[in-house]
Structures are given as C-alpha cells and as structure tokens.
Amino acid sequence: MTDRNPYSADAPIPARLRPAMEAIGRVGRDLARHIARGPLAGQLAAAVGDNADGDEQKALDVMADTAFAAALRGTGIRWYASEEQDRVIELDPAGRLALAIDPLDGSSNIETNVSIGTIFSIREAGDAGEPSFLRPGHEQIAAGYIIYGPQCMMVVTFGDGVQDYVLDLETGLFTLVNSRLTIPEESAEFAINASNYRHWARPVRAYIDDCLAGSEGPRAKNFNMRWIASLVAETHRILVRGGLFLYPRDDRPGYADGRLRMVYECAPIAMLIEQAQGRATDATTRILDKVPASLHARTPFVFGSTTKVDRVTAYHDLPEQEVSALFGHRGLFRV
C-alpha cells in the first residue's frame, strides 16, 4: 500500500498530530480492505488467546493491534496502550504523545459481517507509561473511531467539533464529509443489552420499564430498541440520528463496573459525544472527569442526546420507593 497521505486535502488535522493520524488512516484503510475480503482473508475470528481483561482474543484483534503499533512508530507517539496489550509499550522515547487504542471493537461480530471498528485516543505523554493514561479524559487532545461497515468511515475530534470522513475506495482517501457533526436532540431509540435486565440496578430497570411502557406509561410515547454489540456502530448511529446508549453496571461477576473500558473505549467516545453537543456519564458522573484506577479499568457507560442522558441521571436521584418495580407511576416524569 502506498505511504501517501490517506486524507483528502481539506482534512483539518493539527500539524503535530498529522504523522500519527496518517499512520492510523493508512492502517484503517488496509484493515477495511482486509476485512471486506472476509473468509478469503483467512480465519479472522479464530480464537488465538486471551487479553488482559480476560476477553478471548480473535485473530483480527491481534492483527489490528500489531499493525497499528508498527505503523505508529516514529510518529511522535511515545506510549502505546492497547486493549490487546497487558502493559503500555514505549514506541519512541523521544515522542511527546500517548495513544490508547481498541484495535478491533465489536469482536463478537467479526464472523457475522456486522460493522466493527477501531477506537483511538491521543493525549500528552507523561514521563512514565501507565500513569500517562490514568488521567481524566478531558485531557485528551484527540479521539476518534474508524467503522468498518457498508462504508468505511472515520469520525474524529481534535477538541474543536467533530469531523467525519468516508473512505473513497476509488482514491483510497478518507474524504471529509462533515466538518462539524452534532448529535440530533430528538430520537425514540435506546440501545442496551436487554438480556441483562435481571442484573441491572433498580434505576436502570425503572428507566427501561418506562420506555417499554410506551404511550401507556409515564413517558407517553413509544420507543425502539437497538443492540448491535459493536460500540462503534452504536456510537455512529447515535451521532447520525440521536438516541441513548447504556452499558450499566450489573450484578454478574466481573460486571460491577459494566463491560466497557475507560481508557480506550469510553473516554474517546465520550470526547466525541461531548464535542458533538451530547452527554456521556457513568449513569451519574461525567465520564471525562473520571480518573481510571488502572489501564483496563471498566466503567458503566451512558451516552447520547443530552436530555436523555440527564433523564437517566434523574432516575438515579429518585427515592428508592419511586424506582421500585411496584411503583407504577413516577410522578416526577410525566412527559
């Protein structure tokens, strides 16, 4: 693959981030082509091991991680933190930046031809590896994702709004589409893995109960549910047409802080959502104000249109008896 710049000429990428962003774009473009070949590219979904978070690693997880780490050498990235690496890797001692990455998000969908993605976050490098990432997400200087779907698209922010690009397969360039994407305020869609209902805390059950009660319930309107099991695909849908995403804590072993990881999933998605005028919390606290306790630390994650996220927070502020399953009418929330 040629090493030329993988973006259209009008791409507003800050100069100091351009070498890293060009490496990310080149690997994303090559991955898109590889993924599009499906079975012809080999057993991309074959189990090849386990990562630090105990998740089964698929061949494509490891392939993507290896490709991004190699391409990012010499681009100003000193520290490289990945879902697929137990520890932080020092790529370039002279680098001034720290990059966190989920090289392949939505791994359970690799063999099902459903959209999957890559999530990345860039911040200033500290003198030590892991401590560079155990910082609040509002310090990120860039965040974005690539979605490998019917279109390959990149959505990125450098702190001044959200830009999105589509990969033009004819030119091989990520071509700028929107220079300031904002989340629609109105939507009747929520995304949650409803199979975990019995494991959720009461405020989340109450919120979902009221959505499911539809026009006969306290919300007095009907809702639609989506669950793709690819965080990148849910994020993209919400950025395009609004809505709400919830991956709350639940009482399954290991899910006391939900499933999603702060450093390379929730913090970058939260930066994008806020830059698109949306909201991102852990159900009650702003994600970008939280400090992860460890590299692979999880957090409950609620994001989307601002009023919807605020309503979830309000359910957590209700008195216990008002969120009990028996409480038929939540007076506070007549539409």
Ligand SMILES: O=P(O)(O)OC[C@H]1O[C@](O)(COP(=O)(O)O)[C@@H](O)[C@@H]1O
């Ligand atoms: O399988 P579940 O519990 O519904 O969780 C789905 C979530 O897990 C993830 O696949 C986790 O990401 P990885 O695939 O990168 O591990 C998210 O993309 C998705 O939102």
Ligand SMILES: [Mg+2]
């Ligand atoms: Mg992921």
Ligand SMILES: [Mg+2]
């Ligand atoms: Mg992953």
